[in-house]
Amino acid sequence: xxxxxxxxxxxxxxxxxxxxxxxxxxxxxxxxxxxxxxxxxxxxxxxxxxxxxxxxxxxxxxxxxxxxxxxxxxxxxxxxxxxxxxxxxxxxxxxxxxxxxxxxxxxxxxxxxxxxxxxxxxxxxxxxxxxxxxxxxxxxxxxxxxxxxxxxxxxxxxxxxxxxxxxxxxxxxxxxxxxxxxxxxxxxxxxxxxxxxxxxxxxxxxxxxxxxxxxxxxxxxxxxxxxxxxxxxxxxxxxxxxxxxxxxxxxxxxxxxxxxxxxxxxxxxxxxxxxxxxxxxxxxxxxxxxxxxxxxxxxxxxxxxxxxxxxxxxxxxxxxxxxxxxxxxxxxxxxxxxxxxxxxxxxxxxxxxxxxxxxxxxxxxxxxxxxxxxxxxxxxxxxxxxxxxxxxxxxxxxxxxxxxxxxxxxxxxxxxxxxxxxxxxxxxxx
Numbered sequence: 001x002x003x004x005x006x007x008x009x010x011x012x013x014x015x016x017x018x019x020x021x022x023x024x025x026x027x028x029x030x031x032x033x034x035x036x037x038x039x040x041x042x043x044x045x046x047x048x049x050x051x052x053x054x055x056x057x058x059x060x061x062x063x064x065x066x067x068x069x070x071x072x073x074x075x076x077x078x079x080x081x082x083x084x085x086x087x088x089x090x091x092x093x094x095x096x097x098x099x100x101x102x103x104x105x106x107x108x109x110x111x112x113x114x115x116x117x118x119x120x121x122x123x124x125x126x127x128x129x130x131x132x133x134x135x136x137x138x139x140x141x142x143x144x145x146x147x148x149x150x151x152x153x154x155x156x157x158x159x160x161x162x163x164x165x166x167x168x169x170x171x172x173x174x175x176x177x178x179x180x181x182x183x184x185x186x187x188x189x190x191x192x193x194x195x196x197x198x199x200x201x202x203x204x205x206x207x208x209x210x211x212x213x214x215x216x217x218x219x220x221x222x223x224x225x226x227x228x229x230x231x232x233x234x235x236x237x238x239x240x241x242x243x244x245x246x247x248x249x250x251x252x253x254x255x256x257x258x259x260x261x262x263x264x265x266x267x268x269x270x271x272x273x274x275x276x277x278x279x280x281x282x283x284x285x286x287x288x289x290x291x292x293x294x295x296x297x298x299x300x301x302x303x304x305x306x307x308x309x310x311x312x313x314x315x316x317x318x319x320x321x322x323x324x325x326x327x328x329x330x331x332x333x334x335x336x337x338x339x340x341x342x343x344x345x346x347x348x349x350x351x352x353x354x355x356x357x358x359x360x361x362x363x364x365x366x367x368x369x370x371x372x373x374x375x376x377x378x379x380x381x382x383x384x385x386x387x388x389x390x391x392x393x394x395x396x397x398x399x400x401x402x403x404x405x406x407x408x409x410x411x412x413x414x415x416x417x418x419x420x421x422x423x424x425x426x427x428x429x430x
Contacts, residue, residue: 292335300331307329336380
């Protein structure tokens, strides 16, 4: 498995006052070692909310793929040192291998939790970044995500996934409910309560979720906003599954099963104007996934004898088989960066693992191995991370990893059998 490249690329002369940018590509370097001491609290409210903030903030940085968060147990610096460069003994932080130091101060002001974050270059003793954010006091993790996003943007010059949301299915007995949560599994909210509800898909703005439900007997496609009522979206008289919103949110792709065949359809986002874009009378075409430019679809078809990943234009033309290795490939998800499609494959031991295939070259890269079953990948909005399900700890649990398969960590999601995650951006106030 290739390691994540984190090469420091200096900015042009006009921007020399700014810190270096971390360029994420290839495989030669290591994540940037960073020390993140516990937050400093300015009042009792800040102290009370600090543990929730710290848990979310630390997870964001650890899962980012660009930072190596050092273990606090090894810290030797004076715990009473301040938030300014003049009060910090940087040699103590260098002794534990830190190249960067992140300090956070928290204070509660009525119903608001305020946070100040300062980033220091340990080698130079220079303050590279100072950011202040706030969030409702009952949502300390939101403040954590906002500050972590600011740090991520500072190093990469691109948005983090920390302010996005995911949806997934929680299995409990015979019931399967659709859940929406923060990207890390926190602040989970059930959209459905009882029955069989499967295969959720977030709209690009995160405002609603489309999913297949058996609430009327025949599996139909419904849509629901968090806190709202579910309403019928597509009812075709047969099984409707695999909803996927186009990147602009104006169209919807899904599969309709009829007897021994299943075809891919594309419709308007409200379900109107549906048109079949595949036509294989005795074949299965399922699991559509949009390209980031909205011009193509990846999908699964057994037209060649076994389930494989194919791509085609949105109107059904230009069909091209993409995977040739393995005899059971499924659940494709197209990276927002456009170059890769992640998918699940069953190997020679009948175990399920995750792979990516390069859309242009067909090169396949294995991401997981020898850790039980790993399935159902979904890319983060910036294409840098992948959320997936794994049974490596016994039950089906949500994990996250970098797009090259490194840094695999369990999400902070609730316990239970969790399935079929989907990831889409959701704008948050700065």
